Amino acid sequence: MRRDWDRHTCARRGHITYAPDETDLRTRLHADTALGTAWRCLRCGDFALGEPHGSGPADEAPLVPRGKALRDLFILRFLAVERLLRGLLIVVAAWAVWKFSNSQDAVHRIFDENLTVFKPVTDHFHYDLDHSPIVDTIRKTFDYKHSTLIYVAAALVVYALVEIVEAFGLWWGQRWAEYLTVVATAAFLPLEVYELTEHVSVLKICTLLLNIAAVLWIMLSKRLFGLRGGVVAFEAERHSASLLEVETSAGALPQAA
Known part of the structure; x- marks a missing residue:
């Protein structure tokens, strides 16, 4: 049904x-x-x-979104929740790097200890936290000097903010957020491919495929970058689905069967 x-x-x-x-x-x-x-x-x-x-x-x-537009909004909100959760996880990672940046050994030890707090949650969702691209990247910074760790923490904060801004924009169906999501996600695809060459896992493959699918779906369904008629065709499609537009064009309610 x-x-x-x-x-x-x-x-x-x-x-x-x-x-x-x-x-x-x-x-x-x-x-x-x-x-x-x-x-x-x-x-x-x-x-x-x-x-x-x-x-x-x-x-x-x-x-009012209805029909296909409403289904599309549901998919965007699913992506928004995923972006928000990822952004919050990156914030925690940035806090850990900054908090313990004065001692690389302390960073390494305490980061691993704090990471175990999240393992019951990530294990429940079958998320391999130990081999997460974000976690692996952070661990590579443990041998860096103090100033480098500060830069890493700042970069992670910026990345987290981008993810969180994406999340709120996608939740409300904002077109600028769709552009931001496509650009930001596509920019990190080479990194995800590189991560696969370092360590292959089902999660990494699924994440890469999900991000590629998200980029293609948003670009095509939302007619970004001039695709399929661009914003003019997109707005025309939205208005053509509006009940008032349908009623105005039809001139009468559809007859019951």
């Missing part, structure tokens, strides 16, 4: 209704029932009892 993302989302978050000023369109979206007034939801298309959540000109109505 095919999942109805529109109705599933409305069941969790509630309907979104709008009363346009245009008389014909307003009439098609409104119904009087024995239980009271009802307005058609801009997401799932069902009529919902109660007053509309907003009103005004049709071109000022909220552009």
Whole structure:
């Protein structure tokens, strides 16, 4: 059975209704029932009892993700959670490098001790923390001098901030975040390939494939860098899926079978 993302989302978050000023369109979206007034939801298309959540000109109505756009948003939010978790892990790593940068031996010893705290969680998700590219990179810095460790900690903080900014931007479906994700992820793909030449693991292979798939999917589905018509085609696709656009173009509600 095919999942109805529109109705599933409305069941969790509630309907979104709008009363346009245009008389014909307003009439098609409104119904009087024995239980009271009802307005058609801009997401799932069902009529919902109660007053509309907003009103005004049709071109000022909220552009509610529905159909394919809603499924795409779900995938972006999955990527956002992954980016956020990765960013937080990198913050912890940066803190460990900075905190104990005065003594390479202490850094090595205490980092390994603190790393074991996260192992029950990472083991639960089948994440090989000992051979993580991030952890391996940090361990290579243990023989560096103090100033080098400070630079490494600063670089990790910057990397973590990029990941966290990506996460919040992707969660809210911001186009700039999609560009940032593609550029940042693609920039680290050579490093991930190099890591595979050093030590091959199922996790590293899966991570590389996931990142490649994410880059390709975002570029093509969001029409970045002018692909598939670019931003003009992307915006046209978004508006073509809008319930108000459909109603305005059709001129009438679809007839029941």
